[in-house]
Amino acid sequence: MEAIHIPRLIHCPEHTQTIEFKTLLENLKTLTPVQGWIKITHQGNFLEVSAKAETIVTLTCHRCLQQFNHRLAIESSEMIWLDETADQLEELPLDRDLSMDDLVETLPPNGYFDPAAWLYEQLSLEIPQRQLCEQDCKGIEVVDEIKNPGIDSRWAALQTLKGHLN
Ligand SMILES: [Zn+2]
Numbered sequence: 001m002e003a004i005h006i007p008r009l010i011h012c013p014e015h016t017q018t019i020e021f022k023t024l025l026e027n028l029k030t031l032t033p034v035q036g037w038i039k040i041t042h043q044g045n046f047l048e049v050s051a052k053a054e055t056i057v058t059l060t061c062h063r064c065l066q067q068f069n070h071r072l073a074i075e076s077s078e079m080i081w082l083d084e085t086a087d088q089l090e091e092l093p094l095d096r097d098l099s100m101d102d103l104v105e106t107l108p109p110n111g112y113f114d115p116a117a118w119l120y121e122q123l124s125l126e127i128p129q130r131q132l133c134e135q136d137c138k139g140i141e142v143v144d145e146i147k148n149p150g151i152d153s154r155w156a157a158l159q160t161l162k163g164h165l166n
Contacts, residue, residue, distance in 0.1 A: 001119075003112040006082065009042035016041040021053075025120050031056040031069060034123065038115050043079075047107070050077035053119060061133035064140050068133040074122045082109040 001021055009015055022035045036053030054073040061068060086106040107113060 001116040003114040004040060005112055006042065006047065006107065007110055009040060009047075012042075014041070015043070019115060021115075023116075025116055025123070028055075028120050028123060029057065030072075031058055034119065036074075038119065040113060040115070045082055047080040047082065047113060048077065049080060049113070049118060051075075051119060051122065053123065055123065057127065059127070059131045061137055062131050063137045064133060066133050070128070070131075072123055072126050074119075074126050076122050078105065078118075080113070081106045084108060086111070 001019065001023060004017060009017055016039060018037060018039045020037045022033045024030065025034050028034070032055055034053050034055040036051060038049065038051040038053070041048040052073075052075045054071065056069050057072050058067050059070045060066070081104055083106040086108045
């Protein structure tokens with residue numbers, strides 16, 4: 001998916017470009033290609049971006065460490081402000097307090113919109129913080145506890161010693 005030169009959108013019908021895709025995204029490890037569509041509309045002083053996409057990712061369960069497949073789907077939209085000073089935002093002085101305006105996505109009006117990078121961000125945000133293979137995953141089975149219920153492993157040495165004494 002190629003980056004879109006923003007001024008070019010004005011020449012598209014209804015100032016809109018829609019891209020259908022089935023592609024692998026750089027930096028996002030997916031089991032299946034990311035499939036869906038993205039629509040970018042030039043609204044004068046902002047871009048309106050909406051998309052629907054899905055893919056399958058392999059995650060590692062946080063409790064039992066087993067790998068499992070997870071369907072990742074997004075249906076999102078965002079407004080990206082077009083601002084001449086967008087390029088300079090990267091160089092914000094660290095000692096300055098950030099205002100809300102700094103947190104809104106902006107692009108220079110003569111710059112490029114990168115649909116693949118945008119989709120990557122949206123999909124990454126959808127990856128669950130809490131990754132469980134199933135809701136009631138029991139975690140890693142501790143074999144010792146199952147064989148000797150009730151005996152704390154720290155007492156195992158004493159248990160052996162007791163056996164010797166007997
Ligand atoms: Zn699990």
